[in-house]
Amino acid sequence: MIDGEASLATRAAWLYFAAGLTQSEVAERLNIQSTKAHRLIARASREGMIRVFVEGPVAECVALENVLAERFGLGFCRVAPDLGEGDWPLKALALEGASFLRQILERGEHKIIGVGHGRTLAAVVEQLPQTPARDVQFVSLLGGLTRKFAANPFDVIHRLAERTGAEAYLLPVPVFANSVADRAVLMQQYGIAEVYALAREASLLFVGVGQIHSDGFLVSSGMIKPDEVVELKRAGACADLLGRFFSADGQVLDLDLSARATSMAPADLRAHRIVAIGGGLAKVAALRAVLRSGLLHGLIIDEVTAQALVTDKPETTSGKTKTKGRKGK
Structure with missing residues (x-):
């Protein structure tokens, strides 16, 4: 009623x-x-009925965008102005991410959009106004269940369907299977294989970046166990993107846990246009690692975190020279 x-x-x-x-x-x-x-x-x-988008550049943010795009070979970068939120600038990121997603949907250039999950992406969708996009398909890029088969509270796929009226496809499997063999069986099941194939056809992947920490999202949400965080750190992991783990120099680590992730392989990820969103000073090392990997086409970040990345000395990507504006699938 x-x-x-x-x-x-x-x-x-x-x-x-x-x-x-x-x-x-x-x-x-x-x-x-x-x-x-x-x-x-x-x-x-x-009560959050109002979604406000202020269109127009902020000079300091534009300067940071240009430096980050040039330094890491990004096709584009968006820096959200500082709102004084402290350690975790969730609202600033959500507003900038929602503005980006709204513009993408209004332009209609992407018919299949793959999405990750997590607190930041969930906040983005909460800020997204009703934006009709019935000719778009959203698809999960990795499993949406914890190992206890509880639903991930920050799975955004259903919220996107509600906001846009678009078709949305969920992968009803855990983020990490119990073994590599179990992953193979899961991904071949009827329905799941079709969703996974649809994800590989996506022309845009919109994802979050995670840090490797005992209090991080992967542990608090039940995706991995605390002892697995210890193993990840021992292996040199400092960042997570779609269940793939990165060393500080941007290398994708060959780990058993990654092999059990219900997401695309690194080779498949490199064939796609990936836009990541993330921020907060606690994530500087994780963001720098993913940026060094050369996987990203675009980045949405907050002003304070962008400044921290810029004031660090220039980085080189993982063993290759990047060209600005690289475009994937």
Whole structure:
């Protein structure tokens, strides 16, 4: 049943923010008192009914974008202005990520978009306004279950379908299988193999970047065990992207855990256009490692973290010279 008061708050917010009416004009249009119009608009803002996108460059952020794109050979980079959020700039990243995704969908250039999962991507989708994209297919790039077969609370595929009306395909398997043999069996199952094949056809992959830490998302969500973090660190891993682990110099590590990941192999990833989103000073090492790998076409990052990457000395990618604006599939 539709909440009439919530509907009225939405209409008031639309008239105020989109149509540019004053609160008095909103009250007159809706035949309510001006004080009630004020309360309705405040409620709409408080309950997250409003998605605001401020279009236009910020000079300091543009300068950081140019340096990062040049240094790491990116096709593009977006730096979200600092909102003073502290260690984890989730809102800044979510707003910039939602703006990017909205523009991608409005242009309609990608018919199949692969998505990862995690807290940052989930926040991006929460900031995304209703954006019709019925001719687009979204597909999960790795399993959406923990080892206990509990649903990942930060799986974004269903939220994307709700926001866009697009078809969305989930991989109903754990992020990591119990063994390489188990992975092979899982990925050959009817339905799962088709979703995996669809992911390989995606023209854009939108993913998060994870750090290797005992308190990190992989452990807290039940994707891996604490003792596996110890093994990852011992092997030199400092970053995670779609279940693939990277050393500080950007090398993709050949690990048993990676071989059990229900995601594309590194060779397949290199054939795709990958846009990563991530930030926070705790992730500087992880972001630098993934950037050094040469896998990324684009990066969405916050201002403080971008500044930390820029002030570090220039990096070289993993054993090859990169060309700016590299495009994959």
